Amino acid sequence: MKLRPVIFGYSWLISVQVFKGGYLVLVMRLFQGRYIGSLVGDFHQTLLYSDIYGYPRDKKSKNGKLRLLYECAPMSFIVEQAGRKGSDGHQRVLDIQPTEIHQRVPLYIGSQEEVEKLEKYLA
Secondary structure, three states: OOOEEEEEOOOHHHHHHHOOOOHHHHHHHHEEEEOOOOHHHHHHHHHHHOOEEEEOOOOOOOOOOEEHHHHHHHHHHHHHHOOOEEEOOOOEHHHOOOOOOOOEEOEEEEOHHHHHHHHHHHO
């Protein structure tokens, strides 16, 4: 079985609890995890080698940690131009109407197939 890389932010252990319904348990068996700790570096790795990058919400940060206007939206725009997908787990990041300048959202970017699988499990 070939390992496909997946990148999850610092809280991926918490994500295991969130996605216990199937997806991340499957991910941890099929994917090789990578995490640099820098959004731009992790994003670059995702574009070159990976299927999905995720920075989910957790108990401490109910809305996620990444800012919509100057982290999530620009990265989602770039990833969509590359033929991939950017999501907050429920909808396309570029469709989110900001309600405040520093609004935070969870972020999942990567191949359309993997992001859509993730959205199904989060629904």
